[in-house]
Amino acid sequence: MAFESLTEKLQNVFKNLRSKGRLTEADVKTALKEVKMALLEADVSFKVVKQFIKSVQEQAVGQDVMNGLNPGQMVIKIVNDELVKLMGSETTEIALRLASEVTIIMMAGLQGAGKTTTTAKIAGKLKAKGRKPLLAACDVYRPAAIKQLQVNGEKQGVEVFAMGDKNRPVDIAKAALVHAKTNGFNVLILDTAGRLHIDEEMMQELQDIKAAVPVDQTLLVVDAMTGQDAVNVAEMFSNKVGIDGVVLTKLDGDTRGGAALSIRAVSGKPILYVGMGEKLSDLEQFYPDRMASRILGMGDVMSxxxxxxxxxxxxxxxxxxxxxxxxxxxxxxxxxxxxxxxxxxxxxxxxxxxxxxxxxxxxxxxxxxxxxxxxxxxxxxxxxxxxxxxxxxxxxxxxxxxxxxxxxxxxxxxxxxxxxxxxxxxxxxxxxxxxxxxxxxxxxxxxxx
CATH class of the missing domain: 1.10.260.30 (Signal recognition particle, SRP54 subunit, M-domain)
Structure with a gap:
């Protein structure tokens, strides 16, 4: 499970803090040194860790904390608050137009991140909220990509617009928008092609789609199991194509979880959803405060x-x-x-x-x-x-x-x-x-x- 190792290490640090009646500055520094190592081992960006520790230390060595009735718990609260701030403080929803208009969402990401499955998962979420989504199969390169989207769309009860693999993705996106407008759909989700690595051809194709249809939201799907690499991918897509939010997949796997803690700080873009399994229902809204509670071993009763x-x-x-x-x-x-x-x-x-x-x-x-x-x-x-x-x-x-x-x-x-x-x-x-x-x-x- 994501964060399990990080949670265990942090709980050991806090256990030592709680056992002390009074905290000295040296106690706090020693504890934060261990927190720093735990975060780095979880594959959190070094720059992010450095700023995080600095921010916690500035608050934790204040007189109010040192002389408080339970200084150990106050330090834990500061760490929790800073984790929440690091991941975005507030929950971010996909921005949608009025129900009478068509909201266009473009899905992007590298091959293997789970983009096509996530596209269908998001369609299911929006359908449950009363929207009428249409999926457009714009990945004409990967074998069986169109079929995969059609199968998942059928499971979610969502229509899929496809023109085979002989048309240009830009033309498919334009035709899908016409189909959406003439058939009463109010959300159009474009499932675009990924590559095994970032290249100019893929970036250009995404830019071309954005130039051809008025994309409202560009969502990047990244694999949490790639750790720091996921953060680098998010930064590059943000710079080259422009993204509005991130969906982290495979957060249920054997991952160190650092991507969730770094992406917002590095890319400046919010995490909207997290994929917690392969089933089409395994997509959770991302709540920074709840994720911080999970990381610190406090559970997530609300979820x-x-x-x-x-x-x-x-x-x-x-x-x-x-x-x-x-x-x-x-x-x-x-x-x-x-x-x-x-x-x-x-x-x-x-x-x-x-x-x-x-x-x-x-x-x-x-x-x-x-x-x-x-x-x-x-x-x-x-x-x-x-x-x-x-x-x-x-x-x-x-x-x-x-x-x-x-x-x-x-x-x-x-x-x-x-x-x-x-x-x-x-x-x-x-x-x-x-x-x-x-x-x-x-x-x-x-x-x-």
């Missing part, structure tokens, strides 16, 4: 709640709550919970958004908790049951267990273990809901497991 609200059926959640109170939830409810958890990015994604959980549950403990293969086996066991068995777990006798084990391709001991765990969970949930009920007011958010 977790938003994910839950978007993916959890309210009626099903209420029905589930009633079943839990009476210990009546069955294996169908279990399947629903697994589906909801998958829609939210899986249990590991959920855990990483909880304050302190990602940092505490490292290594084998976290791996055993989020054993995807084990979860898949349990799901196979449930799917091997008959509808009546799922509705009434009490029906499952030894002979039925034999049949279920055979159908799921597992040992009968695993079936026994899973059913026993399920029964224990039912009893525990009944106790928990009883305890919460006595406590009076309860929150409206529940995790689906």
């Amino acid at each position: 977790l709640i938003e994910k839950a609200q978007a993916n959890i059926d309210e009626e099903k959640a209420k029905a589930m709550e009633q079943k839990m109170k009476k210990a009546q939830f069955d294996f169908n409810d279990y399947l629903d919970s697994m589906e909801q958890m998958r829609n939210m990015g899986g249990i590991s994604s959920i855990l990483n958004m909880l304050p302190g959980v990602g940092a505490k549950m490292k290594g084998q403990d976290l791996e055993s908790m989020v054993d995807e293969k084990d979860m898949a086996r349990k799901e196979a066991i449930v799917l091997s049951m008959t509808p009546k068995e799922r509705e009434n777990p009490d029906l499952i006798n030894p002979s039925r267990k034999q049949r279920i084990a055979k159908g799921a391709g597992v040992d009968i001991a695993e079936v026994n273990r899973f059913i026993k765990q399920f029964e224990q969970s039912r009893k525990m949930m009944k106790q928990m809901t009883g305890m919460v009920g006595k406590g009076g007011k309860r929150g409206g958010f529940k995790l689906p497991f």
Whole structure:
């Protein structure tokens, strides 16, 4: 997961700060030296790190901090505030024209950054906001680029305008705009060609498209896993073509995360979205304050709640709550919970958004908790049951267990273990809901497991 190593290092630094009753200037300087090394190892630009440390130090060695009741926490707050400032302070949206007009968005980036997939993801986001987007296939060079856009467009329920690979991208963009205007579309997204590296031909093509159609927003898609290189790419595109915002992809991968901390400072352009997976729904609005919280190991509860609200059926959640109170939830409810958890990015994604959980549950403990293969086996066991068995777990006798084990391709001991765990969970949930009920007011958010 992005930032995991950086988060761990920063938390160790802050742990030492918290343990001190009073801070000296030497304590702050030592701590910031370690913060500096952690940021550099995360592939944050040296210039950015230098300015960041200078800014934090100027505030952290002030009298108010040194003589405060909890100076360690005050230094952490300063680091958090400076991280937010570094990444842009405020959330930036794609600037759209009135719904009666056509907003033209041009997507740019190097080959392999996930530009075509991101184009479809953004179309889906805009469609969900009530817009009517049209995708234009302007990449006539990469084999299957047009087909990829068409497949993804179909999945999002968004029309794709294509003229094959024998026309010039400029002509395709012009024809797409005419099509958009005559067919009631109010957003036109141009999926342009990328290269393996920056060259004059690609830059010229983008400039030509901008000269041919009135592009409102040029969005650059960069791969977070390329680290400092992503920042260099953003700077070059900004200088040569002009960009209005950045989309960082693959932030869920094994990346050091430095690009997210450097791009705004180096290019002056905001990060609009971050790609957190390959599914078309795995595109998150970029919130500098939430990202700073994740980096410092404070979790991201707001994003977790938003994910839950978007993916959890309210009626099903209420029905589930009633079943839990009476210990009546069955294996169908279990399947629903697994589906909801998958829609939210899986249990590991959920855990990483909880304050302190990602940092505490490292290594084998976290791996055993989020054993995807084990979860898949349990799901196979449930799917091997008959509808009546799922509705009434009490029906499952030894002979039925034999049949279920055979159908799921597992040992009968695993079936026994899973059913026993399920029964224990039912009893525990009944106790928990009883305890919460006595406590009076309860929150409206529940995790689906």
